[in-house]
Amino acid sequence: MRMKSQYLFVVVVVAVIAVYFIARSLFGGGAHVAQAKPKAPAAGPPTVQAKLIPEAIRTYEVMVRGRTQATRTVVVRSETAGVVAQTPVLQGAYVKQGQVLCRLAVDARQAALDQAHAAQQxxxxxxxxxxxxxxxxxxxxxQVLQGQANLDAAKAAVRTAEIALAQVNIKAPFNGVFDQRAAEVGAYLAPGQPCGTVIEIDPMLIVGDVPETEAAAVKVGAAATAKLVSGQTIAGHIRYVAHDADPQTRTYHLEVTAPNPRLDIRSGLSAELQIGAGSGPAHLVPTSALVLDSAGRQGVRYVQADGRVAFAAIKVVEETPQGLWVTGLSGPVQLITVGQSYVADGQKVQVAQAR
Structure with a gap:
């Protein structure tokens, strides 16, 4: 029986393939293929980008939110009873110590003084x-001693009548601004009722609360500058820093006194205080270089002289458009700026200069 042509073709193809593989194995074709396989390169230390950061002497500043406040605020009250006869000072006017703010009616006080003078005579x-x-x-x-006692009593009565008459004039206790008038002409004032309020705004106080983390850097006598919400700037010195923290906010109250001779700075304005806190070594680092270590501390990683990575916890002392001024580093450091999050402390690295 004759084999069909298609079966004959298949047999020929299989025979040709078998002959090819036999010849390839005999003449070393597999070895050439094996030798052509590339070898895996040996693993080396990772590469990071670093920048040399020099050490600089920097003036430290503490930033505190605060407000302006009158140095003294006193509600001036009547010491005697009477009807207000005059209010010679306009509300908001500057007054000097001893200037009359409200004047009560004299009534019978002058007569009482005249009677006391007659009794004394x-x-x-x-x-x-x-x-x-x-x-x-x-x-x-x-009898002589009794007469002298009567004379002393008459003199005391004169003095009492003089004081009662002087008390009709309610006066400013110090130089300042008559900020609020509480009594008008015709009003009856009993002893202790207010005529008005006098505030002292020269010098002006700027008050604020400093966080407990920065309280140690703030000293009495340190220079301070306040930028007010009104756009004005006023400079002075710290006169008081509390020694006991607020139990709710854990902050320490401070007061800055500043001259205000033109009286153009008003009380109650929001202010941003910049307080001088000395000077010392610091480094300017980019914000992107900051990392956290396993303990959650904020810091930076740098390359030591032996090419190994080290971590330094830092404290930010000032933020600027160019970067952060920080403390916690010593001398010039090779700061890792790219790759700092992918290396570990003590790891050997290759350094490429940051662009």
Whole structure:
């Protein structure tokens, strides 16, 4: 039986393939293929980009939010009863110490003073007569002493009447601004009721609260500058820093006193205080270089002289458009700027200069 042509073709193809593989194995074709396989390169230390950061002396500043406040605020009250007869000072006007703010009606006070003066004169004449009669033996020492006591009482009555009359003038206790008037003409004031409020704004106070983390850097007498929400700037010195923290906010109250001779700085304005906190070594690092270590501390990684990575915890002392001024580093450092998050402390690295 003759084989069909298609079966004959298949047999020929299989025979040709078998002959090819037999010849390839005999003449080393597999070895050439094996030798052509590339070898895997040996693993080396990772490459990071680093930048040499020099050490610089930097003036430290503490930033505190605060507000302006009058140095003194006093509600001026009446010491006696009476009807307000005059209010010679306009509300908001500058006043000097002793200037009359409200004047009460004199009423019978002048008459009381005149009566006291007359009683005093009578007591003077009576005592003069007692002394003359005592010299002649017609008055005893006891009577002379009694006459002197009457004279002293009359003098005290005059002084009391003078004070009562002076109290109709309610005066400014110090130089300042008559900020609020509480009584108008015709109003009746009992003792202790207010005439108005006087505030002292020269010098001006700027008050704020410094965080406990920065309280140690703030000293009494340190220079401070306040930028006000009104756009004004005022400079002064710290006069007070609290020694006991607020139990709720854990902050320390501070006060800065600053001259305000033109009285153009108002009380109650929001302010941003820049307080000088000395100077010392610092490094300017890019914000992107900051990392956290396994303990959650903020810091940077740098390359040591032996090519190994080290971590340094840092403290930010000032933020600028160019970067962060930080403390915690010493001398010039090869700061890792790219790849710092992918290397570990003590790891050997290759350094490429940052672009």
């Amino acid at each position: 009578s007591a003077v004449l009576a005592q003069q007569q007692n002394e003359e009669l005592a010299k002649k033996g017609y008055r005893s020492p006891t």
